[in-house]
């Protein structure tokens with residue numbers, strides 16, 4: 207809900223993403239802080255942030271397929287992989303990034319449709335199984351193809367990213383590059399929600415029987431949900447390829463797919479805010495525990511340090527379970543409650 | 557949207573109904589579920605501008621008939637014609653695009669969306685924005701969204717839902733959700749409105765409101781309305797033609813008065829109540 211005193215002259219203004227001056231200031235401040243961050247951080251933290259941005263783009267895509275359209279997908283990491291391999295091959299032609307990224311996104315979307323065609327006809331467990339098959343098939347197919355295609359076991363080297371003729375080869379460069387793509391992806395993800403397409407996906411999720419009778423082609427929209435969700439994965443894959451400079455199937459595992467889902471669940475699957483909060487939260491916990499483990503190791507307590515590393519996945523798994531049991535709407539819902547509380551303060555009435 | 561006529565008795569049009577060209581025509585529909593014959597040789601003609609009630613005891617096949625009309629069930633044999641076109645093979649969403657508006661038995665709204673979003677989904681086939689427009693949100697997309705929001709607001713005003721436009725539909729009362737369901741069907745800008753037990757579970761006041769909305773929609777848009785209803789008082793009050801189903805068969809068709817006096821109907825249905 208909105209604070210009082212906010213009035214709209216047009217429905218477009220009402221549909222705006224940042225409806226109040228306060229929201230605009232807050233987002234502007236956040237973007238400025240992200241732009242300035244490299245001045246105060248070293249290569250390690252910039253690398254962590256870069257990785258977080260890439261993860262966020264992939265989770266935005268998962269949010270479209272799973273959150274908006276209600277189609278479970280445990281192959282998002284494989285689709286990121288498709289984008290990365292596509293980028294590696296495209297980079298050989300010396301194409302500029304603003305061609306490579308959209309083409310990689312489209313290629314990834316197209317590949318996902320191959321799997322979505324059968325997947326969209328089944329529900330629940332069988333859908334999960336079909337996407338699981340996509341994840342399992344990914345390395346089998348890459349390794350099975352002639353090595354001259356996708357490099358087989360060795361993988362593919364990626365031609366370095368250049369922007370305006372200059373090579374982007376430092377962590378700071380990659381930080382800014384992925385930040386820019388993350389901002390664009392964020393805008394797109396929020397746009398989906400207020401659009402005809404987004405409403406149709408949500409209609410399919412809420413009640414597919416009614417949606418079909420009300421004129422929405424349910425099958426087509428389920429497939430499109432995979433297509434769009436995988437385009438985000440493709441963009442994330444492009445970033446990943448340039449950051450890693452070398453792509454192999456090992457970077458795109460079922461484990462990562464499950465983590466993407468976990469982040470979406472912890473944050474809240476129903477809004478892009480959930481993707482942001484989930485990715486930020488899990489990354490913070492991961493990094494926090496990692497720091498803690500390293501510190502303990504340095505102090506000489508080998509076993510305690512090792513235990514922390516082993517416990518990281520248990521702790522993160524516990525986060526997902528707690529979210530599922532106590533707040534299925536995720537951190538995004540908590541955030542909404544908090545925000546409404548602040549807007550109403552000090553008068554606790556609507 | 558204007559509301560020209562108040563709650564009218566609505567019986568005057570009945571006499572003429574039989575002579576007008578049918579908008580929707582179902583012919584010899586047969587529908588079986590395993591051993592159960594839900595529809596046996598059912599035919600139905602809905603004339604322009606009429607309110608056509610379908611009544612019958614529980615399990616008579618009323619919902620099955622509506623589902624065959626809207627394409628959700630495929631009859632094993634028989635045909636459905638809409639505006640002279642054979643639509644028997646069309647999938648439900650294509651029929652909706654062709655102008656068949658539908659409301660459901662029970663609650664079939666989209667619970668996580670607001671009342672206005674529910675209604676906006678009804679415009680799906682009138683809007684053009686595709687996937688890329690949705691992602692980029694360029695000027696034309698914005699303009700389309702503005703225009704259709706204004707249209708949705710007309711429906712919201714008509715159904716007196718102004719206070720609830722941003723309310724999440726899952727939180728609304730039964731009667732209000734049914735009203736949102738009707739609003740969504742109106743957004744299809746249908747050329748016929750098909751309603752399955754729109755008043756079931758409503759209190760008399762809500763029923764009165766809905767009866768008024770149904771008559772107003774018919775009068776304002778000049779479209780026929782097909783409705784399944786158990787409340788005999790409402791049926792006799794607002795319908796021009798009544799079709800009576802029993803065990804999957806049509807046992808009577810006529811004006812409310814004719815049907816009320818029909819012996820087979822009294823025996824099969826009214827008599828047993």
Ligand SMILES: Nc1ncnc2c1ncn2[C@@H]1O[C@H](COP(=O)(O)OP(=O)(O)OP(=O)(O)O)[C@@H](O)[C@H]1O
Nearest residue numbers: 589592593594612613614615616617618619620621
């Ligand atoms: N999907 C289905 N699968 C199996 N049987 C069905 C199905 N739909 C309807 N039937 C059966 O077909 C018959 C007619 O059902 P239908 O729902 O059309 O009745 P109805 O007249 O709408 O009843 P009610 O007044 O209870 O809504 C019933 O015997 C019902 O059990």
Ligand SMILES: [Mg+2]
Nearest residue numbers: 618619620661
């Ligand atoms: Mg029924």
